[in-house]
Amino acid sequence: MTARTLSLLVALLLGVSAAYATEPGYPLDAPAPDGRRAGGTLTQELPAPPIAEEENKDLKRERNYPEQPPTIPHSIRGYHIDKNSNKCLSCHSRANSALTQAPMISITHYMDRDGQALAAVSPRRYFCNQCHVPQQDVKPLINNSFKNIDQVLQDEINRKQKP
Ligand code: HEC
Ligand code: HEC
Incomplete structure (x- = not known):
């Protein structure tokens, strides 16, 4: 060329x-x-769609598996968490839960990474929103075919019963 x-x-x-x-x-x-x-x-x-409302029905939601951090069933708008104060603990701590009737944070929240129970909330469980999130009142954008273990076990039983 x-x-x-x-x-x-x-x-x-x-x-x-x-x-x-x-x-x-x-x-x-x-x-x-x-x-x-x-x-x-x-x-x-x-134009961006309007921000959806936080679901605020105060009804605990089913967990998909036992180790799942439960989603927050109430609004957390304005709840502050920093070095000096933790709004969540004002209701959910061991001492305050009787007063507020909020479920007490479980024993895992008092454990260090070696599984040792501490006297106070473990630093690695202090920032609640790392694991617990509120939900918005919206339809999921993408369909989810996740099955929890109860459904998997039931499917197995149904499969075996088929002639
Ligand atoms: C004014 C008291 C109050 C405050 C503050 C509060 N909660 Fe709650 N929370 C409750 C109560 C009461 C419930 C029980 C369900 C209901 O009534 O909403 C609950 C339920 C929950 C649950 C569900 C537990 C389960 O077993 O399903 C989670 C998770 C939770 N709160 C996390 C938080 C986090 C994280 C914060 C801070 C951002 C927070 N809460 C602040 C009172 C409070
Ligand atoms: C590192 C992740 C993590 C952080 C941070 C965390 N949690 Fe949890 N939380 C979990 C998991 C996982 C569960 C469910 C299994 C368990 O109890 O450990 C749970 C369970 C709970 C429950 C239900 C307890 C029960 O006995 O049903 C409440 C209420 C709760 N958390 C509140 C809080 C609050 C309030 C904070 C902040 C002070 C917080 N959590 C910080 C992971 C976390």
Whole structure:
């Protein structure tokens, strides 16, 4: 291939990509992937959906497995946690739970990493929101096919009973 045909080829390729970039309708107007942000195009900035309300029904939710940190069934807006104070413990600590009728934090919250029980809440369980989260009043964006162990066991029984 001579230098001349090569440079012609390069010029042609550059021309093609330039044509694609400027051609209206491609690819900037491609529809946005549906799911998290339905509708619109890739480059359109749609107004953000309003922030959903925190679920605040005060009803404990089922845990998916026994070791799951339970989700918080009440609003925690404005609850402060820092070095000097912990709003959560004002209700959930051992001493305060009788007064507030909030469930007491379990024994694991008093254990250090070697499983030794401490007199006070363990530092590694102090920042409650590392593990416990409130829930918003929204539909899940993506379907979830998780089955808890009770369902798995029941499926197994059903499978064995089939002739
Ligand atoms: C004003 C008292 C109060 C405060 C403050 C409070 N809670 Fe609660 N919490 C409760 C009560 C009462 C319940 C029992 C269910 C209900 O009534 O909402 C509860 C339930 C929970 C549960 C569910 C337990 C289970 O077994 O399902 C979690 C987790 C929880 N709270 C975490 C927190 C965290 C984290 C904070 C701080 C961000 C916090 N709470 C602050 C009173 C409180
Ligand atoms: C490192 C993760 C972690 C942190 C931090 C943490 N928790 Fe938990 N929490 C758990 C797990 C896991 C469970 C469920 C198993 C258990 O009891 O250990 C639980 C259980 C609970 C329960 C239910 C207890 C019961 O007997 O049903 C309450 C209430 C609770 N936590 C409140 C809190 C509060 C309040 C804080 C902050 C002071 C906190 N947790 C910090 C992981 C955590």
